[in-house]
Amino acid sequence: MTTNSEDLTLVLGATGKTGSRVARRLTAVGHPVRLGSRSAQPSFDWEDPTTWSGALDGVSAVYIAYVPDLALPGAAEVIGAFADQAVAAGVRRLALLSGRGETEAGIAERRVQGVDADVTVLRASWFNQNFSESFLLPAVLSGVFAAPAGRPEPFTDVEDIAEVAAAVLTQDGHAGKVYELTGPRSLTFAEAMAEISAASGLEVRYQEITADEFRAGLESEGTPPELVDLFVYLFTEVLDGRNSVPTDDVQQVLGRPARGFSDWAREAATAGAWSAATLPVH
Template sequence: MTEKTTLAIGSNGKTGRRVADRLRERGVTVRPGSRSGTPPFDWADPATWEPVLRGADSAYVTYYPDLAAPGAVEAVGELARRAADAGVRRLVLLSGRGEEAARRSEEAVRDSGAEWTVVRASWFNQNFDEGHLLEPVLGGTVVLPAGEVAEPFVDAGDIADVAVAALTEDGHAGQVYEVTGPRLLTFAEAAAEISGASGREVRYLPVSTDGYAATLVEYGMPAGEAELFAGMFAEILDGRNAFLGDGVQRALGRPPRDFADYAAEAAATGVWKG
């Protein structure tokens, strides 16, 4: 019996790392899809795509910096076509909830000829301890252009579990899983839960889109990238995702993880002690 290999694009990211770890726990051979992998993979260099696709049976696809970025639809569509031509049987795409550009990338994957599953997610819990909001949390103020909008914060572990199920089990082909947490929270409420779990005061400060872009630049992000992310956040944080999805329950047969459980576990690691 031929050993199956799964390509995990973005294997150093929040979800890609978890997907790769869970696949290895199941005994699946994982091929990292990153610039530091062997062979290396780089979305900006299509010459690196064929070597990582060759011999893979399935692939977890995440796009950097975001599916809303210019050129993302074309790149994802081309990779999906090359994957199908290379014999990759199954593609699982991490998509953005409420993003029109992400929907076009989903269509490109569906048109590839491979089996496909889409996992649509919005705001990750882990943005507060592994991502760009860690430094603001440590500084005591989370600044975002989100007003008082509520979000269905989702755990990266739940996303990974759904992706792994779709990569390794039957019954998920052709499914679109809208993955969320079990309740809606405003960013002020999320900050309060982090405060309670960590023992440090964390507050939320709503700002304009331009103000947020300036904040990102202050934290070291290049101006062009800061404008992209600020505009994207302002768009998707307008209330369009203020409802719950049933993707975790449908894919896994269990409820999604609650933000309070995430905050308690993250606090226990000491990451918010500074």
């Protein structure tokens, strides 16, 4: 059974990779949506709690995407305070985007799971779209993707994440669930670059470097210190093999398999993902 079509859903991170897609999917089926971002009206800013009440007014469900990542110090406290305020404002359903295998993200998960509402946690593996819309795009366009090796990762399509999120926000039966969202197979970075090369016609190769070299490269590019630490953590600890095994959780929710990396790469190439270096806000 679905929720009442008049219920209003607040989608946080509405200009980001997942939030924008969640909002589009909900709007496409006639579900009322309020966009949660600094540029929206009313505006929403994670760093300014005075904006939260206006964004939550009249809302019954929230998609929570915290930027830049739940693993950052202090994220759990901010997200927890927001979840408390959301429930006090009458929100009945929360879908939290989390990171698969991120120990620090688990603290935020538990904090949100403790509120008096229907909570679903969406633990996603690395996004395919990180290679086409985000911080890894410049490296792909340069023809050399240099990073610590890590272990194979079942990269997941953000479109699958958005479809799952739209389902859990509008359908019953997902309260209390934790879904680990992955693609159908695991790839190394070298294999991922080969797939992108085959789809796009670009020559993109993977170059293994040490964690120290990776850190030095980020610092030389002027990456903020907190993001340097985050990226090194993701590339070294989170990719240590803990997430290498794919799940069928996308199938469980949607009744169809997760989309494969090869199919995504071909569609992204056709859409011009690697023909220009235009980056999104985040």
